[in-house]
Amino acid sequence: MRTSEELLSNCGLRKTTFRKKLLKLFQDSETTLTVEDIKKKIGNNNDKVTIYRALSTFEKSGLIHQVPDKNKLSRYALCNSKCKPSNQAYQHAHFICDYCDNTFCIEELEFPKIKKIKGFEFKKLELIIQGSCPNC
Amino acid sequence: MRTSEELLSNCGLRKTTFRKKLLKLFQDSETTLTVEDIKKKIGNNNDKVTIYRALSTFEKSGLIHQVPDKNKLSRYALCNSKCKPSNQAYQHAHFICDYCDNTFCIEELEFPKIKKIKGFEFKKLELIIQGSCPNC
DNA sequence: CTAACTAACGCAACTGAGTTGCAAATATAA
């Protein structure tokens, strides 16, 4: 895996102390993260505005992507090779746990073929599964 | 189709002027509705608190269900026979238009079979499709 | 039909996630 510094360089982003710390947090994290998660893990020294702006920058650069959240909060996960637009179809599967409210990216899932419906043009598919996760 | 008054009675809900109007709005509406949509269509005479509380009551009674919204707003649609929990698997498909931000319930879609993943228990499946709708 | 009771409504004030503007700090390029 690339270091956080390499990733930032590749995207033409400045390697600030905060960005390196934030990106590393995503790399080290097992789960997806909300802004609240980030605040807790990174310490409350950094302003929430900085967090929001860094997340937005990372998303535009394709480093992270937004995932659904049970409580409609902003929640993000690190992108992997499958996330790239070049990988033809945007197809994601996410699992939301009813008990811990966490969202998990599901990688190991062969995505179903969906029949087209006339009038609608499909550009992105997302499967959201709800239930209980291994921890709950 | 049942009248709004019948539906309210069946659910043991009081038939107030506002609730009848709101439920009828859903019945007459082609699309799913946000609180903002409701305000516009029903006239601004009613307080938003009333709208939120009625929506919450309708949802608990199984008259309407929440659907995903592009901007993370509260958005609802009338339930049909397929929404009932009795109908074994909670499987919904929704289409979000990138241009008009509207959400459509997709009925005519045979839902794919999803392989289980160990550790996770699946209780509800939702397929969210994004793209452009017939109007856009 | 009326009275009594209970649930729903409407107003005001609040909450909290996310945003904007701007001055100070820091990274990068010259």
Add this chain to the structure above:
DNA sequence: TTATATTTGCAACTCAGTTGCGTTAGTTAG
């Protein structure tokens, strides 16, 4: 090392959704 551009952090704001409470209206019993 200095100049320039970007990022950070603070304060103040926005806006969807919520809470408390007194008033109004629907329902039920007499």
